[in-house]
Amino acid sequence: QKEVEQNSGPLSVPEGAIASLNCTYSDRGSQSFFWYRQYSGKSPELIMFIYSNGDKEDGRFTAQLNKASQYVSLLIRDSQPSDSATYLCAVIDGANSKLTFGKGITLSVRP
Amino acid sequence: DGGITQSPKYLFRKEGQNVTLSCEQNLNHDAMYWYRQDPGQGLRLIYYSQIVNDFQKGDIAEGYSVSREKKESFPLTVTSAQKNPTAFYLCASSFRDRRGYTFGSGTRLTVV
Numbered sequence: 001q002k003e004v005e006q007n008s009g010p011l012s013v014p015e016g017a018i019a020s021l022n023c024t025y026s027d028r029g030s031q032s033f034f035w036y037r038q039y040s041g042k043s044p045e046l047i048m049f050i051y052s053n054g055d056k057e058d059g060r061f062t063a064q065l066n067k068a069s070q071y072v073s074l075l076i077r078d079s080q081p082s083d084s085a086t087y088l089c090a091v092i093d094g095a096n097s098k099l100t101f102g103k104g105i106t107l108s109v110r111p
Numbered sequence: 112d113g114g115i116t117q118s119p120k121y122l123f124r125k126e127g128q129n130v131t132l133s134c135e136q137n138l139n140h141d142a143m144y145w146y147r148q149d150p151g152q153g154l155r156l157i158y159y160s161q162i163v164n165d166f167q168k169g170d171i172a173e174g175y176s177v178s179r180e181k182k183e184s185f186p187l188t189v190t191s192a193q194k195n196p197t198a199f200y201l202c203a204s205s206f207r208d209r210r211g212y213t214f215g216s217g218t219r220l221t222v223v
Contacts, residue, residue, distance in 0.1 A: 031209055043217045046211055090212075092211070097205050097206065097208060097209065098156075098159060099211065101153055103152070103153035
């Protein structure tokens with residue numbers, strides 16, 4: 001069974017700090033990696049995806065992928081109270097387009 | 112605008128009743144998915160379909176049924192055999208590649 005693990009939360013950071021969210025996956029054949037943000041009572045929205053080893057930056061968000069360690073992370077710089085949400089890590093393997101999700105980690109940014 | 116539409120937003124089911132949740136997309140996506148979300152449980156896959164007239168069970172298919180007669184539509188029926196149906200139901204769609212999903216806004220089902 002393919003698994004995606006996210007470190008247990010909740011995570012609380014002060015406004016302006018860097019929030020670091022981590023995720024590990026079990027299937028070495030995984031090829032594509034996604035971070036979704038979900039506000040309470042709402043559906044998930046895609047905020048970052050990464051395919052290659054290394055870093056990918058988009059505004060205040062940076063996704064980091066290390067396939068050798070089977071590890072993907074999301075850094076949020078200059079955290080804002082509006083970043084308070086649950087963040088879901090998701091992984092696609094090479095066989096089909098089906099995503100496997102982690103359970104999510106809840107981030108709280110304190111004003 | 113292209114998107115994925117779920118209806119209704121809220122649904123109440125009586126004991127022993129079947130209910131159908133609607134999911135329609137105009138993104139020309141090939142694949143569609145149904146997930147269930149319970150507090151603290153993350154997203155659990157119920158059914159998915161990669162092409163019209165074909166679908167596969169996910170991790171928690173018991174008590175649910177689906178059909179995929181059109182590319183744009185993937186309705187989910189919650190049958191009376193599903194003993195604990197109260198949850199947030201999410202429909203998603205994607206191309207058959209590695210670009211990830213687009214989610215609908217969800218249906219919150221409550222047993223009364």
